[in-house]
Amino acid sequence: MTLFPRTLLWRTFLLVALLMLLSVWAWFAIFNTYEREPRARQLSQMIVSAANLTRAALITARPEARLELLRELSDREGIHIYPAEDTDRIAPLPDRPFLHRVETLVRERLGPQTILTLERGDERALFVNFRIDDSDEGDYWLALPRDRVDRLFPIEWLGWSAAALLLSLVGAWLIVSRVVRPLKKLAAAAGEIGRGRTPRPLATDGPAEIETLARAFNAMSADLARLDQDRALILAGISHDLRTPLTRLRMGIEMSGMDDDTRAETVADVEEMDRTIGQFLDFARADGGEALQATDLAAMLADLVEQYRRRGSDISYDAVALAPQDVRPKALRRALGNLVENALRHAGADLPIELSLRVVGKDVHLAVADRGPGIPPAEAERLKLPFTRLENARTGAIGAGLGLAIVERIARGHNGRLDLKARDGGGLVATIVVPMANAA
DSSP, X not given: OOSSOOSHHHHHHHHHHHHHHHHHHHHHHHHHHHHHHHHHHHXXXXXXXXXXXHHHHHHHSOGGGHHHHHHHXXXXXXXXXXEOOTTOOBOOOOSOXXXXXXXXXXXXXXXXXXXXXXXXXXXXXXXEEEOXXXXXXXXXXXXXXXXXXXXXXXXXXXXXXXXXXXXXXXXXXXXXXXXXXXXXXXXXXXXXHHTTOOOOOOOOOSSHHHHHHHHHHHHHHHHHHHHHHHHHHHHHHHHHHHHHHHHHHHHHHHHSOOOHHXXXXXXXXXXXXXXXXXXXXXXXXXXXXXXXXXXXXXXXXXXXXXXXHHTTOOEEEEEOOOOOEEEOHHHHHHHHHHHHHHHHHHHOTTSOEEEEEEEETTEEEEEEEEOSSOOOXXXXXXXXXXXXXXXXXXXXXOSOSOHHHHHHHHHHHTTOEEEEEEOTTSSEXXXXXXXXXXXX
16 A cells, blocks of 8 residues: 555646645745845944944043933934943854854954854843944943844745645646546546446547547547447347248258257257357347336346246245345346356256345345356456357357356446356356445
């Protein structure tokens, strides 16, 4: 089991989402890189200007007015000035390229001895040292508000970024879903063809590529339907052209003077030819365009068993109570009849045959079990193909090899399948599995 989705919709959507996230990340990285230098120059210029203006104001102010000037700077601009002492505890700048670039730019303007720090003792601010004049022996600290350094990321940016990303993902979902939706319809229509049905033509609107694909599929579906009709027409003509002379041949055999054994063998050959023609017709028409009908499957089995009992066959059935199901009754009865005939031919008239109706999960199981030689498991799937027979005694040399192929085709026409499994104690269990769908 893989965590990566298998559907085209989710794969494309996740790819588009990943590309969008990477583009947003790249945008932020580029913005941060190219915005750092202008902001560093702006901040350094502000620090240098504040230091120079403060020095100039203090130099030009009368000594008795300097205290009032310092109060004014503190109240109006949030600028504080402290005398530098040898005991000052100065923390080094954090290891941030932006702050080191600001420090370099400030030293270029104020001198290489200039110190920039964000922490002096227990006080946190943007500190820069300077001297009021060259004759002054002591240094001073100019403290600027910390928010001059810290760049606050507006919370609105996150909201707008999230909204833009969400809208982009919704747009990507809509675009991808419009591409995948016709493909799902195409897959469903292909499944209908696989079950032997003719799907409704696909819509030919949408992008040019989807339109071309839909037109090609519709043309293919129409060609296949026409081939099926031509095949059924040809086989119907064969039936008409061959069965009439076969009937005359049988009448001639009955009226001929050949001995009883020869006449019986010849009549059997004629009947086998007639059955083979019937198999061709059954395979060609599959469900014959029969509509779904609410059918009592238990009653169908009971009627089929009674029909074979009147012929002297040892056959029984066991059916559970089940609400009427939407099936094609004639086609399904034909499929069960083929399985019973197959069992009678290969298991022999002396061995019992059992029919059963069961509900397993959400499926209905219609099974025909015999005590014949069975089928090797490796050959089960191959025998469902048309014109396929075993080379051993189970299939012998009679029949056209279409019996199981007809049953398989009818089962697929009901969205089901045909299972061929060995029976405990010997024999074969042929099961038609169709989804359970109660009639309204």
